[in-house]
Amino acid sequence: MNGTIKLKNFEFSAIVGNPDDSQKVCQANAFDTPNGFVFVLAVSQRTYGELQQTCEIINQRAPYYLENEIVDDPIEAVANTMVYINGFLFEKKRKDPNSVGNQVGMLCVVIKDQKVYYSWTGDASVSLYTGKKIIHLTGKGFPTKDFGLTIESTHEGLGVNRHFEPFVSSSPIVPIDGDFLLLTVGGVFSDLRDNQLLDLLADRMPTHTKAQKLHKLISASPQANSAATTLINFYNLEQSKRTYAPVKPLVAASADKVADVASVKSRLWKWRYLLIIVGVLLASYIIYDLFLFNPATPTTETITTPAIPAEEVTQEPEVPPAAATVQPEPQQPAQAATPALPEDVSYTVVPGDTWNRIYQRFSVCSWFIRNHPPNRGRFDGDENPIANSVLMIPVKFSASRRLNPNFYREFSLDRVGNACQNANEEFVRQFMSRASAAN
16 A cells, blocks of 8 residues: 545555564555445464465455444444454464464554544554644553453453454544544554654654654664554544543552452442432422422412403503604514625745645635635746745635535535546636525
8 A cells, every 4th residue: 555545534644564574464454345434454473374364364354344244333343343353363273273373463443424433452553643742542551341440451362262352442533634543553662752753743744754754663673573554644524623532541450359340330230229219209209299289278369350441441542643652663583694605814835835735724625726816926837835925715615614614515525526626617606606695
């Protein structure tokens, strides 16, 4: 997988290195399925016979499973894929112990509806870069589903035991524009300091170049190390709030604490039942007090009011015109606010900026910027942006929901084309006509 692959909401680059004298073998794969877009990274010890046999099996069986087994919950999709791969490798290893490598690790990631779901086991890592810091979402300690305990992983790898429960993200990652997701298996990732990664991730270089340098750093060691690295850059997302579930700090769980989990759960359930009973009793008392119970003795009270002459009821006294009260005219219901086109955004071109980088920031095709009247004469001979010049970005032609909330759908890649090849005067004329009709 060479270069950068660009999709609607993200682009990615995958790098794999397997030195001949390395003890391990790694592979990376990416493919689209009905369950979402999938990334699979695998690592294992070298096997007898074919060098990459175990990883090849994983990269063949994962697409087969996810293309044929469609589930509603993406978390189930990533977890079930790991369980299926484990079962397949277990049966294969049972028939031929030398056919599957040892210490098999795997990372399965699904991106669906602009959210990231992941499951992993073994030597795998997921890290989120926000533009300011890097957050590690996997590690040597893994949170359990009960009570928030964090215990050491006892996994021996895929294909070792028939029964297998992978580690699964407790909630999906919700990225925002400009976020990077770093996926790795193998290498020496756990030995790196965060500032080593931050220096590379903060650099304004193309995604593929950045992935190559990160891979070189991750696989660097006095001894040759196999590693697989995938770097994902998100853009053109609808959400403006980032969420994720970080891994908790490693807490050594004693044997007594782990053995006592069942009794703790039993006590929790007893408290829950007690609270439910108290709640039902309280609700019954409130209903009885409000609607059924009446402590006062019923009494009959007669209220007399002075009779009103019929004339006063049926006729209104005449009021001289000068003293007449002017009745306010009934107000018309407020009309819904008409959709407005956003104002241009001023942007100073940074040295090294390209049209691709400007698109990632504003989601506006270069044709609209180059042909915007305020920008005439502000480009070089090849119509590329000039460093330190000021451009007026017409965000009314943006595909970003944040910048163009009323009309962003008009400029999706489905309409303007993957290379903005549909952007022209006729496209603008038709859009302005629709916008005017909406107003």
